[in-house]
Amino acid sequence: MYSFDYERPSGVNEAASAIGEDDKFLAGGQTLIPTLKLRLAQPGKLVDLSGISELKGISVNGSELSVGAMTRHVDVADSADVKSAIPALAQLASHIGDAQVRNRGTIGGSISNNDPAADYPAALVGLGATVHTNKRSISAEDFFVDLFETALEDGELVTKVTFPIPEKAGYAKFPNPASRFALTGVFVAKTASGVRVAVTGAGPCVFRQTDMEAALSSNFSPDAVSGIKTEASGLNADIHASADYRANLITVMAARAVKAAS
Amino acid sequence: MTTVSMTVNGKKVSADVAPNTLLVQFIRDNLRLTGTHVGCDTSQCGACTVHVNGDSVKSCTMLAAQAEGADVTTIEGLAKNGELHPMQAAFKENHGLQCGFCTPGMIMSAVDLVKRNPNPSEETIRTELEGNICRCTGYHNIVKSVKAAAENMGG
Ligand SMILES: Cc1cc2nc3c(=O)[nH]c(=O)nc-3n(C[C@H](O)[C@H](O)[C@H](O)COP(=O)(O)OP(=O)(O)OC[C@H]3O[C@@H](n4cnc5c(N)ncnc54)[C@H](O)[C@@H]3O)c2cc1C
Numbered sequence: 050m051y052s053f054d055y056e057r058p059s060g061v062n063e064a065a066s067a068i069g070e071d072d073k074f075l076a077g078g079q080t081l082i083p084t085l086k087l088r089l090a091q092p093g094k095l096v097d098l099s100g101i102s103e104l105k106g107i108s109v110n111g112s113e114l115s116v117g118a119m120t121r122h123v124d125v126a127d128s129a130d131v132k133s134a135i136p137a138l139a140q141l142a143s144h145i146g147d148a149q150v151r152n153r154g155t156i157g158g159s160i161s162n163n164d165p166a167a168d169y170p171a172a173l174v175g176l177g178a179t180v181h182t183n184k185r186s187i188s189a190e191d192f193f194v195d196l197f198e199t200a201l202e203d204g205e206l207v208t209k210v211t212f213p214i215p216e217k218a219g220y221a222k223f224p225n226p227a228s229r230f231a232l233t234g235v236f237v238a239k240t241a242s243g244v245r246v247a248v249t250g251a252g253p254c255v256f257r258q259t260d261m262e263a264a265l266s267s268n269f270s271p272d273a274v275s276g277i278k279t280e281a282s283g284l285n286a287d288i289h290a291s292a293d294y295r296a297n298l299i300t301v302m303a304a305r306a307v308k309a310a311s
Numbered sequence: 312m313t314t315v316s317m318t319v320n321g322k323k324v325s326a327d328v329a330p331n332t333l334l335v336q337f338i339r340d341n342l343r344l345t346g347t348h349v350g351c352d353t354s355q356c357g358a359c360t361v362h363v364n365g366d367s368v369k370s371c372t373m374l375a376a377q378a379e380g381a382d383v384t385t386i387e388g389l390a391k392n393g394e395l396h397p398m399q400a401a402f403k404e405n406h407g408l409q410c411g412f413c414t415p416g417m418i419m420s421a422v423d424l425v426k427r428n429p430n431p432s433e434e435t436i437r438t439e440l441e442g443n444i445c446r447c448t449g450y451h452n453i454v455k456s457v458k459a460a461a462e463n464m465g466g
């Protein structure tokens with residue numbers, strides 16, 4: 050690792066003023082530390098967010114579930130509030146990486162990193178969530194911009210994510226057998242504003258599958274999507290799977306997600 | 312340099328370290344507790360697993376500074392008064408190890424697993440140990456060991 054300075058502020062405003070142009074926020078470190086170990090980044094300073102208690106925690110307010118940026122995957126997976134409000138979200142969190150990763154990794158770190166194969170982006174876009182920062186609120190669809198790119202400006206800090214509670218939702222992923230990241234994952238939700246289908250792992254960035262949304266709007270059943278294909282051009286191709294294979298996985302995972310929806 | 316202080320295996324420890332010191336380096340190089348192993352540089356093998364405030368974590372994917380004030384347990388902290396922890400005894404009894412390189416991490420993960428699932432099924436054991444890789448055993452005897460230990464631990 051290159052050398053860097055380290056700071057652990059206790060409030061959001063202090064964190065925002067501690068961060069400089071070459072610095073990075075440190076959340077669970079489950080992406081950032083491996084990156085630093087491989088010398089793929091050289092920040093001047095790490096601003097550790099773990100001392101900021103207002104960034105942690107889960108609450109339900111009426112029709113909305115709120116999850117603080119520093120809430121760990123294990124806390125979302127085990128939360129009674131999440132299990133009763135949006136069981137698919139708890140189930141998604143319980144399948145991120147492995148137990149050790151879930152004991153450290155956070156929702157804020159996961160979405161800020163926007164790995165194309167990460168699980169949370171599918172839930173945020175699928176549920177029509179809102180990302181709150183120290184400066185503004187951003188809809189999930191505007192937040193995830195492109196491969197490893199988000200709408201966050203330099204030094205902008207995610208504080209929490211709010212999810213409208215859906216009628217029902219489901220998530221299914223085909224995990225990469227080595228890392229458990231999504232080779233392809235599909236999140237399906239039946240919400241007050243219609244049916245939403247979000248796909249992660251298959252393309253450079255999470256996206257909505259609108260043909261499936263239309264089909265599920267009139268018939269919310271696995272059969273409604275099992276004949277719907279996704280164009281393979283533009284999808285990811287690597288040693289794990291071709292673009293055609295991922296296109297096929299979208300259909301298979303979507304049907305499983307609808308079947309699992311509760 | 313930053314000063315880090317924590318409790319490791321019940322003992323208070325403190326040292327001045329560079330901010331980029333990993334927890335595993337602090338444990339192995341500063342404290343000379345070499346039971347915690349490093350098997351990869353990509354955060355995937357789990358050989359470095361320790362408990363931080365009771366949760367299993369990969370000590371190669373955490374800075375020593377992030378463990379400031381924490382209660383850390385390594386494999387050396389499991390045996391009590393010269394007597395093996397039931398998980399260690401079960402690995403010995405059931406041939407849960409061959410070369411032994413993965414074993415400290417495997418045992419630390421398994422102890423956390425049984426804490427959260429006192430009566431784990433074979434399937435639960437296999438999925439909960441996804442973060443620990445073994446090149447030798449083929450896992451069968453590891454699963455057997457964890458099951459036996461869970462029974463001995465009163466699950
Ligand atoms: C072996 C392994 C397997 C994994 N498998 C999966 C998987 O199956 N699915 C999956 O989705 N993920 C997986 N991950 C990634 C894991 O979920 C990480 O926890 C997550 O990607 C990053 O979260 P973190 O809290 O660790 O963030 P960090 O690594 O600390 O930070 C990541 C990035 O986000 C920035 N950041 C962090 N918090 C904020 C904030 N609040 N505001 C603004 N910027 C911020 C940091 O500066 C950094 O650039 C895996 C990781 C490992 C090591």
Ligand code: FES
Binds near residue numbers: 350357360372
């Ligand atoms: S040494 Fe391999 S995960 Fe830590």
Ligand code: FES
Binds near residue numbers: 412446
């Ligand atoms: S016993 Fe050799 S790696 Fe597991």
